[in-house]
Amino acid sequence: MKMFCAGQWQETSKTINVINPFDQSVIDTIPQGSGDDVLKAVSVLEQGARIMKSMTAYDRSLILQKASELMLERKDDFARTISLEEGKILAESQVEAIRSAEVIRLSGEEARRMTGEMIPLEGNAGGQNKLGFTLRVPCGIVAAITPFNFPLNLVCHKVGPAIAAGNAILIKPASDTPLSALKLTELLLEAGLPKEAIACITGPGGEIGRAICTDSRIRKISFTGSYEVGTQICEMAGLKKVTMELGSNSPVIIMDDADLEKAAMAVSMAGYANAGQVCISAQRILTSSAIKSDFVDLLKSKVDALHTGNQLEESTKIGPMVRESDATRVEQWVNNAVSQGARLVTGGTRQGAIYAPTILDNTKPEMQVEKDEIFGPAVALSYFDDIEHAIQMANNTTYGLSAGIFTQDLDRAMKFAREVESGNLHINWSSQWRADAMPYGGLKHSGTGKEGPKYAIQEMSEEKMVIMHLTD
Known part of the structure; x- marks a missing residue:
């Protein structure tokens, strides 16, 4: 053209x-x-x-x-x-x-x-x-x-x-x-x-x-x-x-009273849509220690069902990243996190510009997959004991574009809305949602x-x- x-x-x-x-x-x-x-x-x-x-x-x-x-x-x-x-x-x-x-x-x-x-x-x-x-x-x-x-x-x-x-x-x-x-x-x-x-x-x-x-x-x-x-x-x-x-490295908080099925479904969508190349992708999944194994198992079952391949084929759920170099970068970040002590739950493989949908467990704030914007199909799980700790973890970043929380407790939800430093805040949904008419921007x-x-x-x-x- x-x-x-x-x-x-x-x-x-x-x-x-x-x-x-x-x-x-x-x-x-x-x-x-x-x-x-x-x-x-x-x-x-x-x-x-x-x-x-x-x-x-x-x-x-x-x-x-x-x-x-x-x-x-x-x-x-x-x-x-x-x-x-x-x-x-x-x-x-x-x-x-x-x-x-x-x-x-x-x-x-x-x-x-x-x-x-x-x-x-x-x-x-x-x-x-x-x-x-x-x-x-x-x-x-x-x-x-x-x-x-x-x-x-x-x-x-x-x-x-x-x-x-x-x-x-x-x-x-x-x-x-x-x-x-x-x-x-x-x-x-x-x-x-x-x-x-x-x-x-x-x-x-x-x-x-x-x-x-x-x-x-x-x-x-x-x-x-x-x-x-x-x-x-x-x-x-x-x-x-x-x-x-x-950019952003959006946090999603999963409280111990969360609807885990809804939370796992939302994260499996928000962490991997467009091969994770969305500025409000769910990236840091902050999870209550009380539900750790249940949520990881549920999320893994949903992520493993995401078929990668040719973006024009109807069966494909995740297409290639825009450049092979970007897929290589995501691969390096994931490998570095594993070498620093994170656990690879699923994914972690690359074929050209296609990077398999990946879950990392037990990540730390100093790891690049947490502190920077991964902009790829991978999420990083870490754990907290109470809402104060979760909010502290959510705010432990220079970014502030979008964040989500899953809870049935109104007081927790409002504490999240008031105290999390983000321009877009979602209650009982992940970080990735936008209505085109709403005011959209970050802190x-x-x-x-x-x-x-x-x-x-x-x-x-x-x-x-x-x-x-x-x-x-």
Whole structure:
């Protein structure tokens, strides 16, 4: 596919192969864009930002509504594209395609509700005959730097609100999974988005990312990815507005009064969906010592039933990781944990980019499988004696994106909600659940700002205060 830059589809002299991670076959080729392409794109996006700002919220909502309808018509094509380029099983890709259309639809609805507020100035000293209100205005140009693991939905979570707020949008998709974003760009243009108001530039993240961060004409950056890259972006971006959706090593607490069947089912889903390549995957399974053996046995039976293989085959429950190097990294982390005293309950084998769903038992805080984000199909079990100890263990991390607890005790559940340092908290479910309309974001090193169309529009617009000085 070509990339969309400066109002037209373009090729470059150098290309990048897009690879099916299961069999390493070449699906397509994409242009290898550069920093110069960012400069060209932004010059046209400046004009696009003016067009979008002058467009009514109603007209922007119609474009997004039309785009959502087209996405649903083409959901099967989008799903197959997601599976081919990312390795996600087809059933999960179909869910992602439908959710993505919903995000665009929600963004269109929120475009009509973008508003300021009245400020009660007369309640202040000297406020007599003063009428105050705020206006929300677009940032101008928004840059969306997106990851590989949800190559359509996470793009939509940035693109939809950016358009709804009246901005022009520059998309930098992950080099491993650019096809979904390119197809979305094509569809948005078909839905009526002005060609000057969007760009999708493919290529190496380092060079393109630096060009995005250092261009003063780009007012807002929304990034989803690792803490390390997010920190670099913030350092380069200066006074730009930023939203950072970063990593995690999500804890799930299993209390002694938990519904163990429900807990094991939820962890077997949340720890291994998309081969564990989800920022809110269940990773640290903190389990009451009183139910240790029962829970391990139950979880193992469910994990052992997860069949790995070709992501396009219906029987496959876990496909390949996006790169063989990532599967190798997970293999190394697991082997290191075992050498440091952890017990391998099941899994622990690799075949190319496929890593078998793995359970580690008796892990320790100093092990990499606990302290860092594994981002692969493995969970680490450790044990506690009471709720205070469990919360201390849950908070023993620099991350804070999502956490879960299983308990029938209301007081324990509320103590968890109040004291666990996480942006998303689930009671009687694992860490992995997200409604696209909810405010979504993390604490600590897991990021800044919120996603979800309503909340992202706030992040992608700016506020102006208006004071009318009235006569008596």
